[in-house]
Amino acid sequence: MSLDKDVWAGLFFMGLASLGLVLGANYGFGTTAQMGPGFLPRVLCLLMLGLGAIIAVTGLLRSPAEAMGTWGWGQLLAVLTSVLLFGATLEGTGMERAVLGAVLVSGIAHPQPRRFEQACLAIAALMFALHLTPGVVSGLGAAHLTGLADAPLLVGWAASILAVLGHARHAGFAAYRERIVLAALLAIFAIVVFIDGLGLTLRSQFVLDAWGWLKQAAILPLVRALGALIGS
Amino acid sequence: MEVLANLAHGFEVALSLQNILFCLTGALLGTLIGVLPGIGPVAAIAMLLPFTFSLAPVSALIMLAGIYYGAQYGGSTTAILVNMPGESSAVVTCLDGYQMARQGRAGAALAIAAIGSFIAGTISTLLIAVFSGPLTVIAQSFGAAEYFSLMVFGLIAAVVLAQGSIVKAVAMIMVGLFLGLVGTDVNTGHLRFTLGLPELTDGIGFVPIALGIFGLGEIVFNLSRAGEDRDVLAQPIRGLFPTRQDARAALPAILRGTALGSVLGVLPGGGAVLSAFAAYTLEKKIARDPGRFGKGAIEGVAAPESANNAGAQTSFIPLLTLGIPSNPVMALMIGAMMIHGIQPGPQVMTKQPDLFWGLIASMWLGNLMLLVINLPLIGLWVRLLSVPYRLLFPAVLLFCCIGVYSVNNSAFEVGLTALFGLLGYFFLKTGCEPAPLLLGYILGPMMEENLRRALLLSHGDVGVLVTRPISAGLLVLSALLLVAVVVPSIRSGREQAFQE
Numbered sequence: 001m002s003l004d005k006d007v008w009a010g011l012f013f014m015g016l017a018s019l020g021l022v023l024g025a026n027y028g029f030g031t032t033a034q035m036g037p038g039f040l041p042r043v044l045c046l047l048m049l050g051l052g053a054i055i056a057v058t059g060l061l062r063s064p065a066e067a068m069g070t071w072g073w074g075q076l077l078a079v080l081t082s083v084l085l086f087g088a089t090l091e092g093t094g095m096e097r098a099v100l101g102a103v104l105v106s107g108i109a110h111p112q113p114r115r116f117e118q119a120c121l122a123i124a125a126l127m128f129a130l131h132l133t134p135g136v137v138s139g140l141g142a143a144h145l146t147g148l149a150d151a152p153l154l155v156g157w158a159a160s161i162l163a164v165l166g167h168a169r170h171a172g173f174a175a176y177r178e179r180i181v182l183a184a185l186l187a188i189f190a191i192v193v194f195i196d197g198l199g200l201t202l203r204s205q206f207v208l209d210a211w212g213w214l215k216q217a218a219i220l221p222l223v224r225a226l227g228a229l230i231g232s
Numbered sequence: 233m234e235v236l237a238n239l240a241h242g243f244e245v246a247l248s249l250q251n252i253l254f255c256l257t258g259a260l261l262g263t264l265i266g267v268l269p270g271i272g273p274v275a276a277i278a279m280l281l282p283f284t285f286s287l288a289p290v291s292a293l294i295m296l297a298g299i300y301y302g303a304q305y306g307g308s309t310t311a312i313l314v315n316m317p318g319e320s321s322a323v324v325t326c327l328d329g330y331q332m333a334r335q336g337r338a339g340a341a342l343a344i345a346a347i348g349s350f351i352a353g354t355i356s357t358l359l360i361a362v363f364s365g366p367l368t369v370i371a372q373s374f375g376a377a378e379y380f381s382l383m384v385f386g387l388i389a390a391v392v393l394a395q396g397s398i399v400k401a402v403a404m405i406m407v408g409l410f411l412g413l414v415g416t417d418v419n420t421g422h423l424r425f426t427l428g429l430p431e432l433t434d435g436i437g438f439v440p441i442a443l444g445i446f447g448l449g450e451i452v453f454n455l456s457r458a459g460e461d462r463d464v465l466a467q468p469i470r471g472l473f474p475t476r477q478d479a480r481a482a483l484p485a486i487l488r489g490t491a492l493g494s495v496l497g498v499l500p501g502g503g504a505v506l507s508a509f510a511a512y513t514l515e516k517k518i519a520r521d522p523g524r525f526g527k528g529a530i531e532g533v534a535a536p537e538s539a540n541n542a543g544a545q546t547s548f549i550p551l552l553t554l555g556i557p558s559n560p561v562m563a564l565m566i567g568a569m570m571i572h573g574i575q576p577g578p579q580v581m582t583k584q585p586d587l588f589w590g591l592i593a594s595m596w597l598g599n600l601m602l603l604v605i606n607l608p609l610i611g612l613w614v615r616l617l618s619v620p621y622r623l624l625f626p627a628v629l630l631f632c633c634i635g636v637y638s639v640n641n642s643a644f645e646v647g648l649t650a651l652f653g654l655l656g657y658f659f660l661k662t663g664c665e666p667a668p669l670l671l672g673y674i675l676g677p678m679m680e681e682n683l684r685r686a687l688l689l690s691h692g693d694v695g696v697l698v699t700r701p702i703s704a705g706l707l708v709l710s711a712l713l714l715v716a717v718v719v720p721s722i723r724s725g726r727e728q729a730f731q732e
Contacts, residue, residue, distance in 0.1 A: 006400070009662040013403045020410060023425055033692025035684050037422035041413050048406040055399055068661045072456020076657055079452050079629065080650045086633040087646030102633055103626045109455050110622040121623060125630050 004065035010056025017048035078109035099126050235361050242361075242589030246597055251294055251590065254287065256605075258295035259598050262302020263606060267310055267613045268624060272320065273303040274560045274670075275450060278442035279628070281568055282635040289572040290587045294594040296568055297548075300561055301595070304504060304544050305349060305602050308537055309613050312341045321504035321540040324512040328525060328532030335528050340474040342610060344482050344530060345537040346603050352490040352538035353599030356545035359494055360552070360592055364581065367553040371578035376686035377696050381706040383679045386556045387671060388710040389500040392717050396665045404664055408672025409679070411436055418677070419684060431644040438567040439639050440648040441673060443632050445666045446560075448649065449656020451625050474530070482534035485515055489535035493542030498549050500558040507543030508536035545595055552588060553578055556675070560667045563674040 020041055027038025059065075086102040103125045107118040245251065265276040277299055284292040307322035312329035325345065332341040374382065391401040414425045415435030426432040474482065492514060493507035515535045516525045525532050547558045548565075555577035557563040566576050574580060574587070581588045606613075636649045659666050690696035698704045 005662040006397075008658075009400060009403075009664050012658065012662070013407070016407060016410065020425065023427075027422065027424060028420075031692055032687050032694060033690075035419070035687065037417040037420045037424055040680050040683075041410075041424060044406060044409055044413070048403060048410065051399060051403045051406065055403060058399075066663075071657075071661065072452060075455040076452045076654070079448060079455070080653055082626075082629060083448065083633055083650040083653065084647060086630075087637070087643040087650070090637060090646070091643050098633075099630060102630055106626045106629050107622075109452075109625070111455075112622070117623060118626075121626055125627060 002065060002067040004059035004062050005068040006059025006062065006066070007056050008059075008068060010052045010054070010059055013048055013052030013055060015052075017045040017052060020045035021049070075109045079106060082106035082109075235365065238585070238589050239361050239593060241585065242591075242593030243597075245290060245586050245590030246294065246593035251291055251594060252597070254291045254295040255298045255594050255598050256601055258298020259302040259305075259601050260605070262299035262304075263306035263309075263602070263609075263613065264302075264616065265299070266303035266306020267616050268306075268619070271628060272446065272450070273300055273307075274442065274564065274667075275447040276303050277561060277564050278439060278446060279631055279635055281439060281442075281564065282639045284568070285571060285639065289569070289574060289584075290590045292568060292572060293565070293587065293591050294598075296565060297591060297595060298598045301349075301353070301541065301544055301598060302602065304540060305346070305606060306613065308345050308349075308540075309342065309606075309610070310617060312338060312345065312533070313614060314617060321508045321536075321544075323505075324508050324536040325533055327512070328527070328529050331526065331528035332530070332533065337528065340478050340530070341533050343474050343607065344478065344486075344534050346607055348482065348486040348489065348534045348538035349541040350599050350603040351486050352493060352542040353545055354596060355490050356494050356497070356542040357592060357596040357599070359546060360549055360595070361589075364549055364553045364588075364592075367549065368578045368581045371554050374578075374702070375700070376682040376689065377700050377703045378706070380679055380682040380686055381697060381703040381710075382554065383556060383675050383682070385706040385710045386500040386550070386558065387668070387675060388713055390558065390671055391668055392713045396663065398714075398717055400664050401668045404659075404666065404668040405672035408669040408674075409676040411441065411669075412673045412676025413680075418681060429644075431642065435677075436648065437639060437645055438564075438670075438673065439636055440645045441652050442560075442564060442567075442670060443636055444649040444652020444654075445656035445659065445669065447628070447632050447656075448653025449660055449666070451629060452653065452657045453660045454621060455625065478530050482530050485531035485534040486538045488514060489538035490542045492535075493539030494546045496539075497543030497546030498558070500550065500556070504540040504544045504547075504559075507539040511535040511539030541599070548591075548595070551576065552580060552591075555580075555678075557671060560670040563670045566674055 024038050024041040024045070027041060028036030029038045029042065030036025032039075082102045082105040085105055086098045089101055090098040100122050103122040104118060107121070246255070261280060262273075262276065265271050265279075266273070271279075277296055280299055281296065284295050287295065304321060308325045308329070310316050311322040311325040312333050315326050315330040329341045329345070332338065387405050391398055391405065412435070414432055416422070416433055417424055423433065489507075489511040492511050493504075496507045496510055497504070499506075512525075512532060512535060515529075515531045516522050519525065519529070519531065544561075547562055550556045550558050551562045551565055555566070555575070557566050569576050569580075574584065632649065633646055636646050637643065639645065656666060659669075686696055687694065696703075697707060
């Protein structure tokens, strides 16, 4: 049996109003001259309860019922999970993991996913976020890769977006070289993220130091070179 | 002549290199977002709002205003080229604009839309400058009782003039008012509905609400009915300049649209959408040959485009003079002002003339920029149209996340956004218009404060609301409006107006 959508809306309003009445039950009501904190909440919730009931009843009486239609549960779940994941991981594990997680999870939401595009998009988003963070998200001590955010990265970022767009236009695109370079970039980021996480978990200063040095000495130039390769 | 001196001062502020740059950035970003499918102006502004917090208040508001009319403009571009309104006020532009494009007159349609918007923008900016002075004087004589009644009137009128079921819209206002109650009660310091969460002591932030309901909700909604890829107009656009005949037909329509839009924009609940619909209906009524409409009549593009731009501009009048938002976009602007520590209301004009006149001058500047920059950039916007949604939405989603987080560096608010996203989707599925919720949420705390103050001054006599003439008048007007909608004959007229 499918209920009219107004029934659902009315039930929602009534539920919210009841919640307000229950939670606000012991807020002081006061007098009209000296209103207590509970005065308006109670009046408002009573009105909302009444209105919700009217909406629900008119919905019940309407025939034929206007159903709500099927819910895109999968899409809803993927989008909300992606946002929640971002919020949950950002402060603990840092920007790059939160961004990668959010973009990759949200990709599930689309009915016809394309893995290659999603990977490129994740890289592009990651690089973009790394460029953005120092200016925008102040006080975010967790952006480990910020040191990599420089001009060649910007080129790589732009290039990966172009590759995605090109790929989107003709599904056959993405010449071999771009594909390989992008795959390499993604792999590097995956490794970096993994070892970063490992270092954090182990809390070993030695691992962190050695890894920091390696990032500066080897990975940064490599990423630069790859970025320049796509850019050319 | 004081107006001219003030405007001159405004231009001084707006023409600083920095503010020109922000105005330009805002207009371009707004157009970009307006062109992209599935992101309306409310979501666009909410999304970019956090990124303006670090700017000076004047620059931030100039940029946000730029985003607003940029989005308006971008929406019409997609309406003409692919028969997809970028946002709701461009729905009517689709009717004749797309037909013109199919006849190979896309260039002329785009140009007329841009020129019409510019003319409307110029006239309505002047109107704002002229009328905000006197209105501010009136507003300054308002007491707490008048303010309360004015807000009631604003909310009721917004509901009556908006689309959809009125009972549900009133209930949505109440949900908004309820959300506004959460947090510390200003008068007594008592915590309300915080569920013991310290993050809620200052109330629910309005960025999570706006982004959750207008951003996430819509993303899920779009995704769950995705699958259709849009075909962009294949033929290249040539001949941007409208023919002489086109221009002659369009000019009176532009002026009529501007007049109608300017009036409707001031009304609560008015603004761009209503203006565009009304202007199209008017053109169709007075045309000698109404049969041409829907088959590529240039008046059908010129009038609604001018009207929606004029309406978008004049809806700033109640915001700047009374501190009352007439539509959700203005509610966001109020939120932005509050975050910058500016209490919206009549005192803004006297206390912060830089902000007030600078913003007004920048509106005209922004419109000029849209005209000059966007016509040559049409090709770029068209190419953007072909970006498929499956690439777009993760980026938008990420942008929302980073934006929400950066407001208070709070992961809690990111979670809150997800919750409101769920609510937003529920509202879309049940046909509950979310705009009244945002208005109620913004106005709620102000209403409560004014009601309390009014009743405190009258020693608890509720009669004060009806014995003071202005307050009584406003309440009677709201009651009349509500009654009017319930009366069947007028209701059918309203439904008809929205059907067309």
